[in-house]
Amino acid sequence: MFSSVGWGEILLLVIVGLVVIGPERLPRLIQDARAALFAARTAIDNAKQTLDNDFGSEFDEIRKPLSQVAQYSRLSPKTALTKALFDNDSAFLDDFDPKKIMAEGTEGEAQRKNQAPENNANVVERPKQNDPKDGPNYSGGVSWTDII
Structure with missing residues (x-):
């Protein structure tokens, strides 16, 4: 209850109590405060007992669904999904694991290896396209070499 209150604060409260209340009334006040705390605890315990009965x-x-929600909140997202949707069968989600997908070879890679020519005799060169650099110069007589 008083976990954040240190011994220094308690000593300060006792000294202030002695000065403000006085040494002759302080013991009676402490007994009254103790009795009030005891009565409050007893009333709270009785109320809990009555509500439980x-x-x-x-x-x-109400506690059953709340405990299930608390249990799901402690799980990782993947585990919660497999438990709720797939009855703890995580094999379905393993197909979408990016680490496994990247570790395995893809079909496209295997297909390219199979279709790759053994030698370069069958390779056809790409036809040359007209490069605009070879055409007329439309720069207006200014080039970057003039600036640099």
């Missing part, structure tokens, strides 16, 4: 079964019905 009156609504215990209804609380149990």
Whole structure:
């Protein structure tokens, strides 16, 4: 309850209590505060007991779904999906694992290896296209070599 209150703060409260209240009334005030705390604890415990007796079964019905939600919140997203949708069978999601997909060779890679020519005799060269650099110069008489 007082985990954040250190011994220094407690000592300061006792000294302030001695100065403000006085040494003759301080013991009686401490007893009254202790009795009030005890009465509050007893009242809270009695209220809990009454609620458990009156609504215990209804609380149990509410606790079941809440405990399932809490259980799913502690799981990783992948584990929660496999548990909820696939009855803990994660084999379905393993097909979409990017690490496994990248580790295996793809069909396109294997197909390119099979269709690659053994020698370069069958390779046809690409026809030359007209390069605009070879055509007339439309720069207006200014080139980058003039600037640099």
